[in-house]
Amino acid sequence: MSRSTDGGGQRVVVVPEVMRNHALAVGAGDWLDDLPGLLAHFEGRWDVAVGRPFTGATEAYVAEATTTSGRPVVVKVLVPRSGDGARHEVTALRLADGRGTAALLRDDPDVGALLLERLGPPLSALGLPTATRHDILCDTAARVWRPAAGSGLPTGADRARQLVSSITASWEDLGRPCSERAVDHALRCARRRGAAHDDERAVLVHGDVHQLNALRAGAGFKLVDPDGLLAEPECDLGTVLRGDPVDLLRGDPHERARRLAARTGTDPAAVWEWGVVERVASGLHCTRIGVQPLGRETLTAADAVAVLDATTGGPGPP
Numbered sequence: 001m002s003r004s005t006d007g008g009g010q011r012v013v014v015v016p017e018v019m020r021n022h023a024l025a026v027g028a029g030d031w032l033d034d035l036p037g038l039l040a041h042f043e044g045r046w047d048v049a050v051g052r053p054f055t056g057a058t059e060a061y062v063a064e065a066t067t068t069s070g071r072p073v074v075v076k077v078l079v080p081r082s083g084d085g086a087r088h089e090v091t092a093l094r095l096a097d098g099r100g101t102a103a104l105l106r107d108d109p110d111v112g113a114l115l116l117e118r119l120g121p122p123l124s125a126l127g128l129p130t131a132t133r134h135d136i137l138c139d140t141a142a143r144v145w146r147p148a149a150g151s152g153l154p155t156g157a158d159r160a161r162q163l164v165s166s167i168t169a170s171w172e173d174l175g176r177p178c179s180e181r182a183v184d185h186a187l188r189c190a191r192r193r194g195a196a197h198d199d200e201r202a203v204l205v206h207g208d209v210h211q212l213n214a215l216r217a218g219a220g221f222k223l224v225d226p227d228g229l230l231a232e233p234e235c236d237l238g239t240v241l242r243g244d245p246v247d248l249l250r251g252d253p254h255e256r257a258r259r260l261a262a263r264t265g266t267d268p269a270a271v272w273e274w275g276v277v278e279r280v281a282s283g284l285h286c287t288r289i290g291v292q293p294l295g296r297e298t299l300t301a302a303d304a305v306a307v308l309d310a311t312t313g314g315p316g317p318p
Helices: 017-025 029-046 085-096 130-144 156-173 180-195 234-242 253-264 268-289 294-312
Strands: 003-005 011-013 048-053 060-067 072-078 104-108 113-117 203-205 214-217 220-223 229-231
Touching: 011 029, 017 029, 017 268, 029 048, 029 060, 029 072, 029 113, 048 072, 072 085, 085 104, 085 113, 085 203, 130 203, 130 214, 130 220, 130 234, 130 253, 156 180, 156 229, 156 268, 180 268, 180 294, 229 234, 234 253, 234 268, 253 268, 253 294, 268 294
Parallel strands: none
Antiparallel strands: 003 011, 048 060, 060 072, 072 113, 104 113, 203 229, 214 220
């Protein structure tokens, strides 16, 4: 179970280590202390009993729960962060309305708490070949893409600027764990994608499409944990492209971008550039919160891709 009691009868919440590391890294130690009370509050407010946490979550406490009527659901409480991340996630889930994403049942964006339908195992647990997983991720992400002008979500240009700032600061803070060439390459690609943003073409995108965020839903899959953006669809495919870093270097990395683009009718050069940016940002983030060896493998791939593009005259697939 996720909770026990201490000697004084106070309920203790067992927090997965990676999520605890993330909370401490962003200065949310007080939130960790308050978490038992928050969960108790929403148990009463939403008439649910909270059970075991999901150990794979990194930016929120996510746990199994059951309603008083016996329905299996999920309670999610986001680690506090600057900006309106919780509201953006809630907005994205409302707009998707259960099509391509988990259905949102209740929410409190002021606290960052959500009650969601419970889905099946993640795509990562099914042992599928890389190409098959990528097809599933592409098809599931495409179900989310729809016009959403006026929703108040950040744009692809906003995302690009945020990634430039994050990569620059994290690389220095972490002692430069990848090459300067890889960082410069990512920053150039981010600035190009930001400049290419077009409000007319922008759609609702998930923003973090990977195999841990795709869960079985009946015969198909649904995505969880949307960032919620109005961006070109290639933004989502860049997060698919950044994954499986070891496998990426066994073949032609550009071919992966071409394949994802062909599957979705999108621009392979834009997919490639978003992938370059997301790979460096993700590798640095994994390094910060201790997700290894994924962090090292992702940054190794980022270094190799930067050399490849310098050799071939990149930045995208020829």
